[in-house]
Amino acid sequence: MEENVLILGATSDMAVALARQLALEGYSITLAGRGSDRLSALEGDLRVRHKATVFSAEFDALDFDSHAGFYESLPEKPDIVICVFGWLGDQQAAQQSWDHCKKIIDSNYTGAVSILNIVANDFERRKKGIIVGISSVAGERGRQSNYVYGSAKAGFTAYLSGLRNRLFSHGVHVMTVKPGFVKTKMIEGIETPKMLTASPKAVATRISRAMKRRKNVIYVLPIWSLVMLVIRSIPEGIFKKLKL
């Protein structure tokens, strides 16, 4: 039987591209996300395009209590789990409203930890599996324009690195992805430099290739490793004065 990929947060543009890429490669796909009307269109699309076996399941990253039950009820236990969900939110709003701030933290960190703890325990027991977490370059250094999002992603990056360390000896692989700018609805209305912006399709093919080669941490466009090297190496005394 074909291997199953569980995509958490299946309504994002990156998730759509990943689902298509992996269905094309012959995996069966479980789509998990909010809103069955949105998932059913994608479900049909994958069946028609790639004759893929597809399931979909209602999943809310912020409803932590439901996570164990959600994983329990999956029709097929996954061989690969890709955690795609996340939310940029609004930095200004997060500074003013704790609810908004907490929602950013929960969407990018707490929710992911909650569901991946469950997945990790299952994979550890089964002694196999791949976990892919979509983190962000924003987690490498806090900037005034999006540090709530950035700090949540920093936490997620650290979580994934610890999880990789823990599960390595059990034959389970964990990969961290820091996509950089991707042309998705998350950055709709924001003009990003063309050279630094990847298409969701490019992200999907890169992730699929990298996870099979058991890469640990990847950027999607190689140029980002250079960009982030520069950003990381600016002394804090100078960095704090920059308008970033």
Place this chain on the structure above:
Amino acid sequence: MKKLITNWNNYPVVEAREISFDYERELAQKLNQQSIPHGNGRCYGDASLAPEVVNTLRYDKVLAFDELNGIITCQSGILLSDLLQIIVPRGWFLPVTPGTKFITVGGAVASDVHGKNHHVDGSFSRHIVSMSVLTGTGETFVCSRTQHEDLFWATCGGMGLTGIILDVKFRLKRISTAYIRQRQIKARNLDEVMALFEENSASTYSVAWIDCLKSGKSFGRSILMLGEHAGTDEVNRDKVLVPKEKALFKVPFNFPGFALNGFSVKVFNALYYAKNYKKVIDNITHYDGFYYPLDSVLEWNKIYGKRGFVQYQFVLPLSSSKQGLVDILKRINKHGTGSFLAVLKLFGEQDDLISFPMRGYTLALDFPIQPGLFEFLDELDIVVADYGGRIYLSKDARMKKEIFWKTYPRAHEFKDIIKRYDPDNRFVSRLSERLTLKP
């Protein structure tokens, strides 16, 4: 945030806010006071330009495919190139395709696109079973030839002015291979190519490349291309239903304005004509090269430089085609700013509400934007209108409103229908304002 958007010909450029959606509820929430749908930006004008555009590219799911009967249902933002990847391996083809596969299904409907088979199969709308449209009243209607017919006909070729096309269900064409049996015939002049079109009216696909810069004996010299879908016995390959995707070449930067001049175009045209050293050439060719020769050169629009170009496409009724073509070609000849490639085609019957095609000859040519061009095209418009012809709205960025109202006889009826479905003018484009279709 606003950004600059333009269509394939880089003219005009408009500052716009862009929104996108991937499910209907999201669209309803995001829609503002006024906007216009925008697909892949491959039209040559201002039909999909406005201060706010609704990008449909993320609304691109295939919802159903009846492989037995060749009926597909998809969301409007899917590209024809993506559809080909799905349908060709299963033995189906697009019923009608324009000269590029990089357009959305929604765009194909809104422009009611035609192809090399118009004289046999009509335009895209002929193959639509039904579609759903989110209209200006906020309601979504399923429309077809028997259900909300007025909305159906005003949406086919309606340039997005009835609302946002959501899902389209249409019929495909059966093929047994991805190949075309092609015949190319050299014609010495306009008379000869017109005679050849009529002789070959039974041919499924037909189109001619025509040299607009020749005068005298070779006035209107052409190469006529005919095609039929090839059978399995004609194609000497193991896999006969393989779509192609890879582009061969990408134009790396905008060419400077002087690169295209009377001389370089003449040289190109002469070489293009001379490459067919025989009168008749028969061969088997992949559909990709046959329908989409320019798609293999990505971003070919850059050869016209930053200033952009306009594509001028008109159709003349059959009875005045001959006289009109001679008249117009002579004027272009005299004006001297001819185009790289001019394309000539004989349309079949069509008499829909607002669609462009009618029985007669259509000619399409590109003009790089230069001082004096628009004045010259205004003169041509009057000639076209006097011969009873009209201009293709999907390629128009400059026609005066008087010409439009004179040449689209059912435009008033069209305006009444779009008013019914969009009473508050929520879908307005540069084109609809220019032609006074709205408000």
